[in-house]
Amino acid sequence: MTQKPTLREVARHAGCSVTTTSNILQGRHRGYRPETVERVLSVAHMLGYRPNRAAQSLAKKRSYTIALVFERYHPILTRNSYAQHVVDGILERLLTTEYDLKMVMFNPSAPEHLWERVQEGAVDGALLLVPAIDSPLLEWRRHSTVPAVSINSTVPALYRLSSIDIDNETAMQALVAWVLEQGHTEIGFVKGHPLHWSAHQRERAFRRVLAQHGIVPREEWIIEGTYSIEGGRLAAVRLLEQAALPTAVLCANDLTAVGFAQVCLERGVRIPDDLSLAGFDDDALALSIMPTLTTVAHNMHAVGRQAVEMLLEQIEDPQTPFQQHLLPGRLVIRTSVRPLHKGVVQVPAHNLTQEVQR
């Protein structure tokens, strides 16, 4: 019998019923004679018994798989290096559970597909990867009772969607505060992709800190961006053609900063001598440009782990109220911002870990 043994066969060899066998194999040793337990366990091992997942799911009404849902051609996902770390964190956490991870590509132009898929009892929970402001995924609660948590998008409370995200506002505030500490007061900003919640959070934080220091931002130095290299290039072109230039420019993410730096290099604007530049996210690219980019890093691995944690909790107890968590960032000071002590600005110490790399 080289075929896969079934529960029944294990029971037969162990000389007891399938119930007993099933119970013991599930770790319910309570009430069974130690020798029975021992016997069942060893027989199962001998035979190389493995429960059939489909049968188990059917009987338990649990699939033991969770879905990782992301939108087709999601710009953030296909271009940023952090997605892999998130997935890594998710898988890592899942390793010690019974759950498997299923990738579900969501096509926004045919949303029904997703809801159908999810309702097949095929998944016990879902992780939504960076749902954008216009994403049909936000309506999750309206379509499904399956537990879900949003990753890297803290969506408005009205959607009642649990979320785990990096703390965009606090991190950006710390970065801006630090740049001010370096003596910069004339600061430009390149925004993120307008369809992402994080873009607005980052911009808001930027404006808030300036306001706190009585600095009125010059709107012509606040340029549209798209969280992409190309967007950074465009922004640089637009900014550099202005009469008066800021002494520092903050970009909503590293890709943007990389594009911005490219144009500067091409036009002979030296960073950081002529212009200081900072990014956000600590993308792999941040280290690949010269000068190396000052930015803020996030623990994306932890984001993935925590997302699973929250989801499991919801699966265990569906009554769990939805909750939104934020993870702190870490300032990474490299060489793209130069100190410029021409005016003294009062700045409170920010509360972010910081790391200096020269």
Next chain:
Amino acid sequence: MTQKPTLREVARHAGCSVTTTSNILQGRHRGYRPETVERVLSVAHMLGYRPNRAAQSLAKKRSYTIALVFERYHPILTRNSYAQHVVDGILERLLTTEYDLKMVMFNPSAPEHLWERVQEGAVDGALLLVPAIDSPLLEWRRHSTVPAVSINSTVPALYRLSSIDIDNETAMQALVAWVLEQGHTEIGFVKGHPLHWSAHQRERAFRRVLAQHGIVPREEWIIEGTYSIEGGRLAAVRLLEQAALPTAVLCANDLTAVGFAQVCLERGVRIPDDLSLAGFDDDALALSIMPTLTTVAHNMHAVGRQAVEMLLEQIEDPQTPFQQHLLPGRLVIRTSVRPLHKGVVQVPAHNLTQEVQR
């Protein structure tokens, strides 16, 4: 009845048996009265019926899910931007099938886990992401009868593993040939990670083309690398300290080239004026450095699609003999290699598509 309807319920509402209902829903309309077919179909739709996957799997002995297996902390995977394109291609192709994709992280220090998982009948096939030279995954056939195909690693035939890969040798040959056409004859090479089949294929191709042109490579210009930025940096340090320098350096991949370029920049070696540089893979980084990197691009999306194609074929017909496919690359000529017509070298036209970007 707001609960999910079952087959039985559809049958009841349609006024026929579950057999009939099942048959019709599976598209077996043959032999049924058109009105019956019509009735069943519409009732199912009305009720929003969705078959239960677990039940279906159990009865059909098919899970309709395939596994994407990759090693934990796989260096290539976590650092290269191409993995996402492969996954994209896979999902895209899967969209038109009944199959789902499950991510399976393989921990080489506990291989049993994987074989057990796979034997649970949980997957109908597996896609192995870039198994390395020492990977336990290569022994797949010894452990499992589940169909599998290796992605981006053409493994030795003895493993009897189907594979889909980019044509490393042909592509590297074309690149080398093109560099020779530019007049370079003193060429250095930074190798890839020694645990990857592709690294050896690329190096082999490099040496072959030189040999074909009667050029004896200088071994001190052929440096170890690891397919990483750090590896590229180390290689640059080692190469630049030599008395005589080549006029061009080819790197086994773009990451390596990026690291190499960084060190050059730091030491005042100008690219391409003092030294020409080329990469391989057309990573997102290739465009982020100055000068933009001449390299060869691969259609990773197609790799993913084809992998699925091959796997499905094997699942349909387990008798299918294993096969190894190669996809052609595309030369991407940017600005990091400068023409150097000091000697004329006979070079046959290479057979790769080529694209010039300035």
Next chain:
DNA sequence: GTGAAAGCGCTAACAC
């Protein structure tokens, strides 16, 4: 043309 019924492999009341 259509349906009854026997599983698929496992779980969990409930009985002894």
Next chain:
DNA sequence: GTGTTAGCGCTTTCAC
């Protein structure tokens, strides 16, 4: 302490 048994929701053989 252990076993009997009725499902879980669907597929498929075979009979009518």
